Amino acid sequence: MVQILLGLLAVLLVYYLFYFIRDLVAERKNLGGGNWLVAGLIGLVTDAMDTLGIGSFAPTTMLLETTKQLDNDRQLPGTLNVSHTVPVIIEAFIFITVVKVAPLTLFSLVIAAIVGSYIGSKTVSKLPEKKVQFYMGIALIVTAALMALKQLGLLDLLGTGNHLTGLTGSKLIIGIIGNFILGALMTIGVGLYAPCMALVYMLGLSPLVAFPIMMASCAGLMPVAGTNFIKSGDYSRKVSLGITIGGIIGVIIATRFVTGLNMNVLTWIVIVVVLYSGFTYIRKGKQAFAGNLKKS
Template identity: 35%
Template sequence: MDGINIVQVILILVVLVNGLFAIRFVLDVLQHKEELKEEPGNPVAMAIVSFFMFFLSTFGISDFAIGSSLYPKAKWVSDKKLPGTLNTECVIPVAVMALAYISSIEVGLLTLVTAIVCQVVGAYVSPRYVTKLPANQIKRFVAAGLFIAAGLILAGKFGIYPSGGELSSLEGGSLILFALLCMLFGALNNIGIGSYALTMATVYAMGLNPSIAFPIMMGACTFSVPIGSMQFIKLDSYSRKITLFTSTFGVLGVLVAAFVVKSLDVSALLWVVVVVVLYSAITMLKSSFNKEK
């Protein structure tokens, strides 16, 4: 199978898997129209936030970090439904990113398939456990995710982020370790700790060439997130309203970023994001311990 055919197969599978999620989500919205109307959130504010969140996400600013920081403050979603919402809201925008940016796949096919399958397994299994966690524990997991996101941003800013190597694939023990980590990242994604940045750091740290590693990171995310998100829909543990707005206005943000703006200097903005994310993480952590007392 040559490179072009692999790209075509991957993109077709992206459409099929994410299309299945879209059908499941639409059916759920139609079945719960009245509940959706009663969910909190100003429609205009949600539309603007959704657009800019995924506009910035296209340039590498984590939508998980923004959503985790913003939604609890705005009281748009309960603590229990926050992890599910962070996942369901990004499914369609991330699929559009994948379709817009995956133009070639030069990484080893076994490495790519391992990343995708293992993250899908982790994402499929974990939601049923996440929904049973107490709200305080969910807050602490989300806070941990925010600290990790801030740490990765700072690592990049100070030049201590793994730089990658020249490998195009992994073998033997390295591939087994990568498989286990991908399964863990798929599970962590469902408690609000975004898998994309963790996968990227792992890919670079294990010596893969950064220029060919993009399909691993984007492919693993765009297959595992919809699988986990369908479990959150089944368990009724997500915000339909937020997901509806991000699936429309968030997609518009991705399209504008990908085909109109194309490049953006987010260097200064990343400092603002770090401050907001750290403040939100500390506030969330304090709140979880205060409620426990």
């Protein structure tokens, strides 16, 4: 079943690249704003962090906001999903082949995340810009809180003493439902890593098992979500391509050279800035809810 999953990820990669390359060629004279070098550096740094388990969505959002790479905030969810798809698939292949996980558990949770992302991306792509800003702010704060809990060791405590490598019965059903929800939430910028790790811990699996599950989940859902954003045009083409190229290099570097680095201080810096960005987006998007209250 693991080989089937690897084959599925390979097929999804080809499926995604077909639409991504076709769109870039068709719109080669309209790639949008942004800077190639800045986008590439963002991809290199964030996907190196992603390989180390920190996650890429929150720091990418922080850096895109800081460097003003996007033409408008509506492009953010699509750019996040499109730009990190290829690097994450590379990560998934590495972890799936190294860490032992019960095939049924791995396959079921990954498929659930893929279905969740498909439904979520279709919903998010139709949201007005102000609502996207508001929900992105909420997503960033949730992500930062989970990252902080992980840094404090509170999420790790949930997995202390866990040795299971697979789920059965009601726990498997809960895991499937949980990863379906996380897959949908990822399309509005809630990074799947930290909540997936918490879910895995609470269900009694070994903490190490979280890595192939969360990597494969993202690798499975991101080509689907990314393709939907590509079809709707709700992403930055130049920035996404730059982050993709830089991200591939970042994954290779992190895997081979920097897996032993202490990322504690850097992670806390990211948490603080992500919280700031989250409240900034909420402030920008609260007009949407104010408008709804007036209508009601």
